[in-house]
Amino acid sequence: MSSSDNKTYAVNILGAGVSGLSTGLALLEKGNYSVKIIATHLPSDLHIDYTSPWAGAHWRSFADIADLEQQELEEATYKRxxxxxxxxxxxxxxxxxxxxYWDVKPKNFEEPWFSRFLKNYRHIPKEELPSGVDFGTTYTTVSINTPKYLRYLQDQILARGGIIEHGTVQSLxxxxxxxxxxxxPKADIIVNCSGLGSRNLQxxxxHQMFPTRGQIxxxxxxxxxxxxAKQFTxxxxxEGSAFGVGTVTYVIPRDNGEIILGGTxxxxxxxxxxxEKTAKAIMQRVQDCRPDLFSKATVLRNCVGLRPNRRGGxxxxxxxxxxxxNEGWNPSVLVVAHNYGHAGFGYQASIGCANKTAKCIERSLKNLQTLRDEARTMAKL
Incomplete structure (x- = not known):
């Protein structure tokens, strides 16, 4: 909404994963929204159904070279x-x-779109590649300590007057x-950021949503x-593909001294x-790739999470x-928004998707008052 719009809109958000928290913060930063987040799991929780704490996560885009919109979302996130x-x-x-790293160089390899702004992008010389690797690229990026980042988002929301409370709801x-x-008292806007929960949320x-189990x-x-090791991700x-076909092995250090190894x-x-069999296989693949860094690694935890995948993106x-x-005309006229289905890549586009959700909400608010006026008219008939 424009800066001249003095109305404050009440927003109820379902879900306190990275999507829900990022969306709440994006709205609060605009200044004319009051935000309340309701979630079954909060940033201090560890549960298989609460995906965000289990993520790696480092910024590495899989956006297609022609998908300019996704690129914009992910670049905005990286810049933040x-x-x-x-x-x-x-x-x-x-x-x-x-x-x-690719064991076999992809056919018709194209430079990734992010090579234009990530610093120090280059092809890795053969003599620098691990044994069994045919081709590789390197660049400066970031990793995210996901439990710490979730708490940071929570603190930022609370500091701006947002409300976060434990609760479970079954429907919009x-x-x-x-x-x-x-x-x-009543929300003007509701936002569904329930991830995999969107499959059963009334x-x-x-039903395009489905779980993809990941073990790390x-x-x-x-x-x-x-x-x-802290400088290496x-x-x-x-199988020569960067799009989830075949076996993918990854290493992601965190700022607290822990390192994530994956995955499935x-x-x-x-x-x-x-x-345990999968854990041993992950460790073996990592040690085979970089024995100098991981031959003496000690396992702290063996973890599983469910990625919220969605057919169609x-x-x-x-x-x-x-x-x-059934509620009558005026009381239930509101803006209904959604931000979910990020699969295993929720963090790398989280800021961009949150800002896009906020823009979608602002466009819909222009129609909200018109619908409410029409509802009042119909209620009198």
């Missing part, structure tokens, strides 16, 4: 992460050197009916190796217990609509 890495230690974001209607605040029931190891290396593609991509697998949208016809 870059700023936080330079200025805000509490965010848990740090610079490091990214490496992409129930989300709209959650009391917002004493000053704003009023959404998005969290390890520590000896103190004398850490200064070198990688993804290695066994198991569609429609809800198994919560980690596999991410859903980011907003509409002004009559949510529940």
């Amino acid at each position: 992460f870059e700023h936080l890495a330079e200025t805000e230690p509490k965010a848990g974001i740090m610079f490091l050197t990214g490496h992409d 209607r129930a989300l709209a009916q959650v009391p917002h605040s004493d000053k704003h 009023g959404v029931n998005d 190891l969290i390890v520590k290396v000896p103190d004398e190796i850490w200064p070198k 990688m993804e290695r593609y066994a 991509t198991d569609h429609w697998d809800y198994q919560e217990a980690p596999s 991410v859903r980011v949208s907003a509409t002004a609509e009559q949510l529940d016809w």
Whole structure:
């Protein structure tokens, strides 16, 4: 909305993962929104259904060379992460050197779109490649200590007057009916950021959503190796593809001395217990690639999370609509927004998608008052 619009809009957001928290913060930064986040799991929780704490995560784009919109979302996110890495230690974001390895060089290889703005992008000479790797690139990127970053987002929201509370709702209607605040009893806007929960959330029931199980190891290396290991992040593609086909091995250090090793991509697998066989295979692949860094790694935790995959890609949208016809005309006319379906790449586009959600909401608000006026007229008939 324009700066001349003095109305404050009440927003109820479902979900406190990176998408929900980023969306809440994006709205609060605009200044004319009151934000309340309702979530079954909060940043201090660890649960298989709460995906965000389990993510790696380093910034490495998989956007197609022709997908300009996705590129814009991910570049905006990187620029914010870059700023936080330079200025805000509490965010848990740090610079490091990214490496992409292919056992077989992809046919018709094209330079990735992000090579134009990531610093120090270059092809890796053959003599610098690990054994068994045919081709590689390197560049400066960032990693995100995900539990720390979630707490940072939570703190930023609370500092701006936002509300975050534990709760479970089963439908969009129930989300709209959650009391917002004493000053704003009813929400003007509801935002669904429930990730995999969108499959069974009444009023959404998005059956394009499906889980992709990922298993990781969290390890520590000896103190004398850490200064070198903390600068090394990688993804290695066994079948010459960077798009999730075949075995992918990755290494992602965090600013607290932990290192994430992965991983697996198991569609429609809800198994919560980690596999020891898989853990040994991950460790072996990493050690084979960089024995100098990981031959003496100690496993701290063996973890599993469910990525919120969606056929057709991410859903980011907003509409002004009559949510529940049984409730009467005016009470349930509001803006309904969505930001979910990010699969295993939620962090690298999180800021861009949150800002896009906010823009979609602002466009829909222009229709909200018109619909409410029409609803009042119909209610009198």
